[in-house]
Amino acid sequence: MTAADLEQLIIARLVRDQGGTSQTWRRALGRIIVRDPRTHAHCNWDVRPAGTDAQHAAIETLLDEVRLQHSIVVAG
Template identity: 80%
Template sequence: MTASDLEHLIIARLVRERGGTSQTWQRALGKVIVRDTQTHAHCNWDVRLSGTDGQRAAIERLLDDVRLEHSIVTAG
């Protein structure tokens, strides 16, 4: 899975589970940052959240599950 695929997956799940628009969640999520698997062997990606406290909390809860399902991604 690529970083952009992961980003789309997260946004789609947020819209489905929490409502709102994909644009709103995109702004709150930010871009997926891919890190080197040599230094981040268990999960090589992260995001820089923005948005409201409620949006950040919803994203963090979802990211816990997504990291278990898709811990390693490729750039792109």
């Protein structure tokens, strides 16, 4: 899975679960940061969410689940 695919998956889940628009959630989510899997063997990606406290909480809750399913991604 690429970082772009992961971003689309996360945004789609946020829209489905929380409502709102994909544009709003894309801004709140921020970029997917891909790290070297040699130094981050368990999960090589991260985000720095922005937005409201409620958006931040929704993103963090979803990320816990998504990291279990998609722990390693490639840039792109």
